[in-house]
Amino acid sequence: MNPELEFLIVTELAGDRAxxxxxxxxLAAQLISIGFRINESSTFNLAIRDEDHRLSVIDILIELGALFSSGRDWSLEELVRYYxxxxxxxxxxxxxxxxxxxGYTVR
Structure with missing residues (x-):
């Protein structure tokens, strides 16, 4: 099954954009309602203004049930755990x- 059919999958968050x-x-409509815009590769992007804005975006994404990727080094899971x-x-x-x-696991 394609997890993108039922979830939001966060692919970037540490830089100047989500x-x-x-x-x-x-869920796509929810993203658009908070300012995300879709690009030609079907990724929803939002410019991150500052650290407070990043925290607000993370909070909203958690409320929407977003999945944060785990992995090596500084993963999105580790970024959220840091906060x-x-x-x-x-x-x-x-x-x-x-x-x-x-194949994937959601926890």
Whole structure:
């Protein structure tokens, strides 16, 4: 199954933009309503203004059930955990771990 059909998958968040993939029309509409714009590769992007804005975007994405990728080095999961440790984020969040291009686990 393609996780993009039912979830938001956060693909970038640490730099000057947030990038999210989804094929779920309801979730896509939610992203657009908060300022995300879709590009030619079907990725939803939002410019991040500052650290407070990034925290606000993370909070909204968690509320929408977004999946933050785990992985080596500085993954999106680790970025959100960093904010949890700082007590800037106080919500449980979901993580996606990829086993292979078609296999994944959500926790």
């Amino acid at each position: 990038a999210v993939k989804t094929e779920n029309l309801f 949890v440790e700082l007590r800037e984020i106080n919500k449980k969040f979901k993580v996606i771990s990829w086993k292979n291009p078609h």
